[in-house]
Structure formats: structure tokens, C-alpha cells
Amino acid sequence: MSLCVRSISRDEHLAFVEGRPSVSHLQIPSWGDVKPDWRAGSLGWTDGAGVLVGAGLVLLRPLPRLRRYLAYLPEGPVVDWHAPDLAERWLTPMLAHLKERGAFSVKMGPPVVVRRWSADAVKAAVADPDLHRLGDVEPTSYEQGARDVADRLHRAGWRQAERGGEDGFAAGQPRHVFQVPFAGRSLDDVRSGLNQQWRRNIKKAENAGVKVVRGGAEDLPVFYGLYTETAERDRFVPRPLSYFQRMWSALNAERPDRMRLYLAHHDGEVLAAATMLTVGEHVWYSYGASTGRRREVQPNNAMQWRMMTDAYEQGAAVYDLRGITDTLDESDHLLGLLRFKAGTGGQAVEYLGEWDFPLDKLLHRALHLYLGRR
Template sequence: MSHHLKAIDREEHLAFVTARPSVSHMQVPSWGDVKPDWRAESLGWFSEDGTLVGAGLVLLRPLPKLKRYFAYLPEGPVIDWASGDLGEWLEPMLAHLRRRGAFSVRMGPPVVTRRWSADALKAAIADPGARRLGDVEATVHEPGARDVADQLHRLGWRRTAAGEEDGFAVGQPRHVFQVPFSGRSLEEIQQGFNQQWRRNIKKAENAGVKVVQGTYEDLPVFYALYTETAERDRFIPRPLPYFQRMWTALRAEHPDRMRLYLAHHDGEVLAAATMLTVGQHVWYSYGASTGRKREVQPNNAIQWRMMSDAHELGAAVYDFRGITDTLDEGNHLLGLLRFKAGSGGEAVEYLGEWDLPLNKVLHKAFHLYMSRR
């Protein structure tokens, strides 16, 4: 029997999220405040006895001049994905979104499919025959992921094309890098670092690098380094008001939802990073650094401070977020993958994002419009 679904208020949504050990930072009520171009709504799934058993933050992007919407649930919804019948969860959601005027729905099931250990990843990077992460045998295949994918296909959902250029920033990384913290002391976590990481942390300490928490007033300092990083690493930076909005919205919901860290050396800020926390899941969200004084290793210093603080907060996992799935030496992102792999964690593949066009003509027209903006 299908669950009953209806819109819920922020307080009810937040209470549901707070009671769970791990929920994406994009599935908390305050995330809707970070996205002013989208209309946010909290959805709740209820059992027959009226118990709230699932929740989701849906972002609605309007089609120009029409009261029709592209509906997006980033890294959500938060439901029982191991259910033997996903239709009883998803069909009520689709019916609700149709009534809201949605012409297309995209979601990102928080379902892990495969994991590669740091050793397996290191061997894969060194293997000239391995072009992509998927070419390498995974250390762990998560049970149940295939069944979820099969159910979604039967219900009409289709995986968003890999590398698809939609022209708007909704896509979330399918591959991430995570360091498990659960049941491990801080010393055990550091012992898992490779020799280069441990050496660089010591270099930063000996050089006098100091990592401190920043405030709202420090966001422009972070932003100056972020734009320098964007130019160096060839990506389009978000505007400063985006980060100011993140700070205000997320910290209003919980004071530790977002933190800013700055690495100082001789009166100069060499690196900065934002950290997000929901329950026992902590994310390294955005990082920035200058090309100057790299020899004092501010990036390793800032990561070690953030990981230490995350451990103190009771984190079960420290999430470095997205990694490239290419192992091509010519790819400029491979260096970032090597850096993250040095932390001794694991590469994690999620099920990816899935689309269900409710009106194929409007779905196609919207994506065409966004690609030409």
C-alpha cells in the first residue's frame, strides 16, 4: 500500500532529519534558502498510523512565462531505499509534483553501489590499462543497489546521462571520496594517511601554519582565494553572495551546519575551506588556496584541522565530495584525486541521478533553454 504524502513544515522536516545519523546537507530545510532561483518545498511520507517515515526537500525551477516546474531532489529523498517496492514511495511523490505543475523530476538516490579502498585506487592510478574507475574491480559491491536500479527502470526512471551538460548547476557527483571515522581514534585515522600526507602535516606545523575558524566577515578573504583557485583549476566560480547566503541560511538552522577555516602563515591567508555537518556526516565542501608558499603545505594543515574537529563533533564519515572517475594522466583533476586518496579513505560510487519526464515536450524545451543561457 502506498504511503500518504503531503507538504510538511520546516520544523517537522528538520526534526525528522535530526533523528537520523546521516542525511545530505542538500536535504535539510535551510538548503532551499541557499537557492533563491528555486522554490523549495518540504515533503513528508506518512505511514497508515500517521507516523512520518520519510522526508524530502524538493526544489522547483520555473519554466519561463509558464507556471510549470522542473522538480529536483538533490541527493534525496530520504526514504527507505531498501524497500521491496519503491513505487509505494515514489508514485505519491510524482502525483503530488504533477499537481504542483512539475513537467519533469530529477532525484539523486543516496544509495552506494561500489567502493574502492585507497590501496585499490592507488593501484588503479598506476595501471596504464585503467582508463576509468569503473575499469577497476571494486573492493566492495554494496548489496541491494542493483535491485534499486532495476526498480527505478521498471517505474520509468532513467539515469541522467554521464557528463551531460545541462547548462545549470543541479548535477551532483556520482563518485566521491570518504574517510570512515566510525570506531576509529584520531590517531588511527592519521595512521591511515600515506607518508606524504603525514610529512606535509608535520611540515606545516614546523613552518608555523596556523588554522583558525573564520566568521562571516572572513568570507571575502575565502572568496579571493576561491577565484584564484577557479582560474588555476579551470572552473566557473560561484559569486560571493552565494557563500554569504549559505553561511546565513545554514547557520541559522544549526550553528555547526557550516564552518569556515583559514590557514595563516606569517600574516597571510594561504588556504581556506568550508565544512558542512549534518548529524554524523561531515563534508569538505569548498576549498581554496593560493599558489604562493605551497612548500609550507597549508592544504594538508587545513584538512587535518577540519578532520580533527569533525572527529570531535562525533562524525562517522568525513566526505571529500566529488572526484573524477577518469584515471587519465592528462586529466588536470587527477592531481586532486591523488591528494584525496592520500587521506587513506575510499572512493565511493553512488547510484547517480535519475530523471522522469512527466511532459516530454516541456522537458526537452527546458533543457534546450537552459543550455542556451
């Protein structure tokens, strides 16, 4: 029997999220407040007894000059992805509900892990000139059932989305991330898992007098100054300061300490800063920023270790460093970031990626033509 999909209140949605050990920070009610260019709503799946068994944050973006919407569920929804009747029981009623609300296309990101690579496997792959992408590397482990989920989606008419940016219609979240598992490990185990260079850099920062402190909303402009410097150095378009101020207000209003800010000081100057997000037992290093000055005192390693320590002490099961490149090409400027994250001794993780379902094929095709012109 299919489940019923209906709009639910923020309180219902939040209660469902907080009853689970891990839900993406992009699937909590307050994330909709961070995205003012989208119209946000909460969906709920209920069984025959009216019990809420699934939930999702949906973001609706209008097609220019039309009252039709792209419906986007980033890293969600939170449903039983491994159910054998996934399409019929869970996804078909969701599509019907969204079509009634004016959606012409639906994009979602199943939080389903496909493969994992250990830090040692990543390090060896980066050093091998014959390997060009992480996907070419034999994984350390496969997740059982991921291929079945992909097959069910294909059979139901879903298609894997092409990679895009995060703005406008080209919504997209990283398919490859780097995570440090904490569950079942002591903090000493986590520290021992850092590579030798990381441990040396943390010690160097301590000896140099680097101090990592938590900041508040009033420190966001300091973070932002470093962030814009980072954007220029790493060649990406920065978000405005108001985006981070909105994140701080919205996320911490929903749950105190949902978002934290860390600042690495040295000789009276802030050299690095980063934001950290927490939902249940999952903690994310969200945005990082640093100056090119005094890099020899290793503020980034010191800051990350403080964040990892705090995450561990608050009961995190995983520390998530978010997106990594899947290219192993030495000419790619993002390869250095992959090396940095691999130094934590965690795992490179591949998710199933984002999937599209065109409810109106003509408008869906027009959307892709519009994106192509942009």
C-alpha cells in the first residue's frame, strides 16, 4: 500500500529529524530560511495509522515568467531508500503531491553511500600517475544495496542528474565527500589516525602559540574577510556576508549551537576561520577560510583539530569535511584540498548522486536549454 504524502508543519518535521541519529543539514526545516530565493516547505510520509514515517525539505524555484516550479530535495528526502517498493510506495506519491503544487521537474539527492576509499587508498591513488579519477580506483568497500537503489530509480523513470553549481536552477551537492568516523573510537584513536604531517603541524601550531577560539555572530565579518581572500585565491565566486548571517540566525534559532564559528588567532591576527554544523550525531565542517600570511604556523590544522575534538566530545559519530574533487590530476587546484582532507585518516565516500524526474518533459527540456545559455 502506498504511503500518504502531505505538507507537514515545521514542528512535525523537526521532531522527526531529531528522532533520527543522522539527517543532512540540508534536510532540516531551518535550511529553507537560508535559501530566500526558493520557496521552502516540509513534506511528510504517513502510514495507514497516520504515523509519520518519512520527511523531507523541498525547495521550490519558479521558472522565469511562469508559475511552475523546479522542486529540489537536497540530500533527501529522509525515507526508506532500501525498501523493495521504493518507487511505488515512497516516490510515486511524492511526485503526485509535488505535481499538484505546480512542479514541472523534481530533483533529489538520495543519501545512499555507494563506495568508500580509505585514506591510504586515496594517498596511493594520488601518487599513481596512471590514475586520473577516484572512480578508477578500487574502493576499500562497497555498500550493499546501493546498486539496487539505482536500478529501482532507473526503472521508475528517474535519471541521474548532470553536475551543476549551487546557484539558481543548477542546484547541486557534492557526490564525493571526506568523512572521519568517530563511532567506536577513542579520541586518542582519532588523533593516531591523523597522518604524520598533520600531527607535526598541530604540534607546530601549539608551539607557535596559535589559539583557536569559538566566535559569535559579531565575528562573521572577520570570517568573511578571510573567506573572500580564499575565494580569490581558489577561484570560486563567494557568497555574500548576508548568507552567513542568515545561516547563523536561522539554524541557531531552530536549535542552539546548530552552527558554530571557529577562529584561529596568532599574534593578534585571525589567520583562519571555519563554520561547523551539527544535526544529531553528524557534524560538518561547512565553510573554511584562511589568509595566505603566516601559513608556516599551521592555523588550519590547529583549527580542524579543535573542531574535531569538540565534535567528538559532543557525541558525534562522524566528522564530515564535505566535498572533495574526484579528479587525481596534478594540474587541478583542488587536489591540494583532497590531500589535506585525506591527512585526517578518514574515508573518501561516494554517494549515489542527484536524480531528476521530469513531470513536464517540455518544460524540463526548456530548463536545460536555459541553463545551457547561462
